[in-house]
Every structure is written in C-alpha cells, then in structure tokens.
Amino acid sequence: AKREGMDNYQLYHSGLNLQTYRKFMLQNDLRKALERNELIVHYQPRYVVQEKQMMSVEALVRWNHPDWGLIYPGEFIPIAEETGMIGQIGKWVVEAVCKQWNEWKGKGLPPVRISVNFSGQQFLHKNMEEEMKSIIKKQEVDPTYLEFEITESTLMSNQSAVLKMINSFRNMGIKISIDDFGTGYSSLSYLRKYPVDIIKIDKSFVQDHSDESRALITAIITLASQLKMKVVVEGVETNEQWEAMKAMKCDEIQGYYFSRPLPSLELEQFYARQLEG
Ligand code: C2E
Ligand code: CA
Ligand code: CA
Ligand code: CA
Numbered sequence: 404a405k406r407e408g409m410d411n412y413q414l415y416h417s418g419l420n421l422q423t424y425r426k427f428m429l430q431n432d433l434r435k436a437l438e439r440n441e442l443i444v445h446y447q448p449r450y451v452v453q454e455k456q457m458m459s460v461e462a463l464v465r466w467n468h469p470d471w472g473l474i475y476p477g478e479f480i481p482i483a484e485e486t487g488m489i490g491q492i493g494k495w496v497v498e499a500v501c502k503q504w505n506e507w508k509g510k511g512l513p514p515v516r517i518s519v520n521f522s523g524q525q526f527l528h529k530n531m532e533e534e535m536k537s538i539i540k541k542q543e544v545d546p547t548y549l550e551f552e553i554t555e556s557t558l559m560s561n562q563s564a565v566l567k568m569i570n571s572f573r574n575m576g577i578k579i580s581i582d583d584f585g586t587g588y589s590s591l592s593y594l595r596k597y598p599v600d601i602i603k604i605d606k607s608f609v610q611d612h613s614d615e616s617r618a619l620i621t622a623i624i625t626l627a628s629q630l631k632m633k634v635v636v637e638g639v640e641t642n643e644q645w646e647a648m649k650a651m652k653c654d655e656i657q658g659y660y661f662s663r664p665l666p667s668l669e670l671e672q673f674y675a676r677q678l679e680g
Contacts, residue, residue: 425471429479432468433488437495441467444499445664446517448673449635449657452649456677459516459550461657462500463664464492476520484524493525494534500549501542503667512674518550518580523557532568536575550578550601555587558597569597580635585619594630602627606638606658609648617647624653 419427436442446460466474483489500517508514525531539546551572558565558581569579580601584590585608594602604623608616620636627634636648639658648656665673 429482430486443467446670447664448662449655450661451655461518464496489522489524490528498538501544504544514548516548518552520552526565532571547576552580552582554582558593601633603635603637609636609638609644
C-alpha cells in the first residue's frame with residue numbers, strides 16, 4: 404500500500420539515516436496502529452514477599468508493527484507524546500487492561516491487581532480523568548484492583564492538576580504509585596506533596612551493588628513504612644539481588660529474576676501454576 408507523503412524508497416535514499424527514517428515511518432504509522440489493532444499489552448508479575456506469591460501485574464504496552472516487528476514503549480511512547488497520540492493510547496491501554504481483568508475473572512481466576520503506566524502528557528488533557536472513569540465504569544472493573552503508576556518527572560510539572568487527579572482516582576479506590584522513585588531532583592518532597600500508596604524504587608538502585616545504594620534502599624523502606632506506603636523494588640535480575648531484597652523486607656519485588664513481562668496467555672499459565680502450588 405502506498406503511504407502518504409514521500410515515497411518510501413525516495414525517503415530512504417534521500418540521505419536520511421536509518422534511525423531517522425524509522426522514526427519518520429513510526430510517526431506516520433502510529434496513527435493507524437490503534438485502528439489496525441497493532442498494540443498489545445504484556446503483563447509482568449510482581450512478587451509479594453510476605454505472601455510468597457504474585458498478587459499483581461504491571462501492564463506494559465508493545466507495538467506489533469507489520470514491517471518493523473515488535474517495538475518497545477521506550478521507543479514509541481516518546482513519539483506518541485510528540486505527536487499528541489498519547490491520550491488515545493493511554494485510553495486504549497486502560498480499556499485493554501479492564502477487558503483483560505474481566506476475561507480472567509470470567510475464567511474463574513482469583514483477581515489480580517493490574518498497574519498501568521501514565522505519561523506526564525496525559526495529565527495535560529483536561530478530560531483524562533472523566534474518560535478514565537467512564538472506561539472503568541463501562542467495563543465494570545472493581546477499581547480497587549487498579550493501580551496507576553506515575554513517574555517522578557510527571558509529579559514535577561503541573562502539580563496542582565496532577566494532585567487533583569490523584570485525589571480523585573484514589574477516592575474511587577484506585578492505588579497510586581510513584582514510578583522510578585529516586586531518579587528525580589526532589590524525590591522526598593513528592594512524598595510530602597502527593598498522597599501515594601506505593602513507591603517503586605528505580606532499578607538503578609538494585610543494579611548498582613554499592614553500599615550507598617543498599618543503604619538508600621533500606622532508608623526508603625523504613626521511611627515508607629512510617630508513611631504507611633508500600634515499597635516495590637524493580638529490576639531484580641539475579642539470585643543475589645533477590646535474596647538481598649527479601650532480607651531488606653521490601654513489600655514487593657519485580658524483575659526478570661521472578662518473571663519477564665508476559666503475553667496475557669503466558670501470564671495466565673504462570674498464574675495457574677502458582678495456584679496449583
Ligand atoms: P517502567 O514503567 O519503569 O517499566 C519497567 C521496564 O523495565 C519495562 O520495560 C520492563 O520490561 C523492564 N524490566 C522489568 N524487569 C526488569 C529487569 O529485571 N531488568 C531490566 N533491565 N528491566 C526490567 P518496557 O516494557 O520496555 O517499558 C519501558 C517503559 O515504557 C516503562 O518503564 C514505562 O515508563 C513505559 N511504558 C510501558 N507501557 C506504558 C504505557 O502503557 N503507557 C505509558 N505512558 N508508558 C508505558
Ligand atoms: Ca512502571
Ligand atoms: Ca519503573
Ligand atoms: Ca521508567
């Protein structure tokens with residue numbers, strides 16, 4: 404099929420490098436990705452230390468591109484933000500997650516909580532709050548099984564709008580977590596300003612084995628427990644990191660060591676094995 408604008412061949416040979424070419428094509432294709440049903444959600448298990456089992460999953464979007472193959476969000480979410488597509492994609496993800504939750508419920512699986520990532524740009528859309536609420540209501544999902552992950556960089560900007568939305572989502576029973584905690588400029592001040600339920604410590608802390616990073620993780624865990632917040636440690640890849648994090652008494656662990664993000668059917672199998680014991 405012929406695409407709009409410059410011919411593919413012309414464009415590729417016009418002196419652009421492959422990276423620029425790819426970005427240009429992705430910018431164009433992202434608009435059609437939703438209607439062509441090319442986005443998919445993978446689910447990464449989160450392990451609850453005290454219960455010794457998975458009780459929630461993080462929804463991570465991927466783009467199954469017809470020409471380029473599987474594309475990760477690190478590449479296309481920034482494009483979605485630049486092109487103004489992020490609002491629609493954000494809605495699509497929440498809807499897909501709600502449908503998935505209902506599908507698992509219909510299969511008789513005990514409900515798991517699903518966390519969804521929010522981009523800072525989404526909070527610039529005035530209707531975002533109402534749109535999310537109407538999707539959740541329409542899909543008849545119990546909001547206490549939903550968690551919205553907000554990055555530190557989001558909390559840094561348009562603070563009053565973000566605060567208002569956080570409060571409103573929490574009043575519905577949705578959990579709020581701070582994602583990539585510890586990577587921003589004033590991590591501690593966010594804990595004071597924003598009523599959040601969960602802190603997700605950025606993977607750089609666990610992957611750097613220094614005494615300083617370990618001390619910081621311990622301090623965050625202590626602080627969080629006094630603030631009645633839960634702590635998730637992300638990016639646990641090795642047995643050594645796994646044992647260290649369990650010993651430090653964080654609430655939850657997420658990372659390749661426990662499981663990679665999985666397509667929904669594989670997640671279901673993972674969950675079924677756990678239920679069998
Ligand atoms: P994030 O929210 O920090 O998500 C965790 C990322 O770390 C995921 O990458 C996950 O696959 C990866 N990860 C998990 N365990 C490990 C581990 O043990 N080691 C290492 N090295 N990595 C691990 P992914 O799926 O490529 O997502 C990248 C980022 O894209 C996410 O980072 C999130 O910021 C964003 N993203 C994903 N889905 C969505 C979405 O639906 N909406 C928005 N706005 N952003 C999304
Ligand atoms: Ca996240
Ligand atoms: Ca993170
Ligand atoms: Ca991140």
